[in-house]
Amino acid sequence: MSTFKAPKGTYDLIPPDSATYLAVREAIAAPLRNSGYGYIETPGFENVELFARGVGESTDIVTKEMYTFETKGGDKLALRPEGTASVLRAALEANLHKAGNLPVKLWYSGSYYRYERPQKGRYRHFSQVGAEAIGAEDPALDAELIILADQAYRSLGLSDFRILLNSLGDKECRPVYRAALQDFLRGLDLDDDTRRRVDINPLRVLDDKRETVQKQLAGAPLLRDYLCDACKAYHEEVRTLLVAQGVSFEDDPRLVRGLDYYTRTTFEFVHDGLGSQSAVGGGGRYDGLSEMIGGPALPSVGWALGVDRTVLALQAEGIELRLPSTTSVFAVPLGEEARRVLFAKVTELRKVGIAADFSYGGKGLKAAMKAANRSGARYALVLGERDLAEGVVQLKEMESGEQTAIAVNEIVAELESRLG
Ligand code: AMP
DSSP states (O other): OOOSSSOTOOOOOOOOOOOOOOOOOOHHHHHHHHHHHHTTTHHHHHHEHHHOOOOOOOOOOHHHHEEEEEOTOOOEEOOSSSSHHHHHHHHHHGGGGSSSSEEEEEEEEEEEEEEEOOBBBBBBBBEEEEEESSSSSHHHHHHHHHHHHHHHHHHHTOOOOEEEEEEEETTHHHHHHHHHHHHHHHHOOHHHHHHHHHOOOHHHHHTTOOOOOOOHHGGGOOOOGOOHHHHHHHHHHHHHHHHHTOOOOOOOOOOOOTTTTOOOEEEEEEETTSOOEEEEEEEEEEHHHHHHHHHHOEEEEEEEEEHHHHHHHEEEEEEEOOOOOEEEOOEEOOOOHHHHHHHHHHHHHHHTOEEEOOOOOOHHHHHHHHHHHHHHHHHEEEEEEEHHHHHHEEEEEEETTTTEEEEEGGGHHHHHHHOO
């Protein structure tokens, strides 16, 4: 094994590609910041209990994919496999829901960990940006979140994605459906593992990707036909609001998600250029989660968008984000005195907000200009012995190669006006 190898199922973000990841996070966050969501950050690990109770004891995430460990002090912890349970825990701990301003709207960005079988688009460490609106039951809130995710993807230039929408019912109607589904599933020819799943979490069987199972599911009862009047009306209103805002979606009566806590509105964003790992984001309403983790009743809704897969989606659509070069000015000193003078100018440029970098290590002109080129800077500042004696610096426009001598004490103002 090479010493320099990231653990299986993980990869590093390194320049220049890492800039795309930052831009994607920023693009997802922008519509949230613009819509009353406040930034929240929670620890990378939590008590195992939180996820066992929150995400669900019968889910793959909890039973197979969680990184759990015991600390020297005997605490049983888990690296977070998702964001919602942590954010809700934090909101409850800080009593945000008691401040009298519901819903509490929060957004986050971070690393998540699942022990999965790695493949393209599926990693053991991945990155999500998420949003949660806690403590309100209002179809407009569900619609808001779907619209904001749609806006985020579109702002990146993506168009080859679809929104799948479903309702999972509530504590009134879902149990009735669950029983009907169990009846149906018990009549099928299924393996032992799947039979067990029928007992504990029958809805998840609908999500089974195997063709042999999917074939048998053709006549399965659909939740749509079991929704109670309240759930039906709620779902209709979400749909109407989306249609009115021109957001197109597909009704997918089979859409269930890998986490137990969802109720009513459930949705997924799938991208058609990604092959089997096509879900770029997903979410829904989780009216019962707060109570499941020991809190008061707080109907809520949220989503998480996968940063890694969004970057893959950009690649699949051949989209290159126009990311401005990070460095505008690259300074090349030739000699000791020139270094002192130019270093001061670079510091000054940075203070006025101009991105500047410097040729370190006493490089000669040729090597330094190569570095200037590589930096993507629009201008190079070259200061040689003769310039120094004359009190000027050579300002070179990299693209045209055009070079002008500017008085050293005017260079900052000159660059400010040129880059303005
Ligand atoms: P989930 O919490 O499973 O609904 O995931 C929400 C989004 O996170 C998915 O749509 C993916 O974009 C992303 N995601 C989930 N698991 C992984 C993973 N193992 N690797 C990469 N992205 C993931």
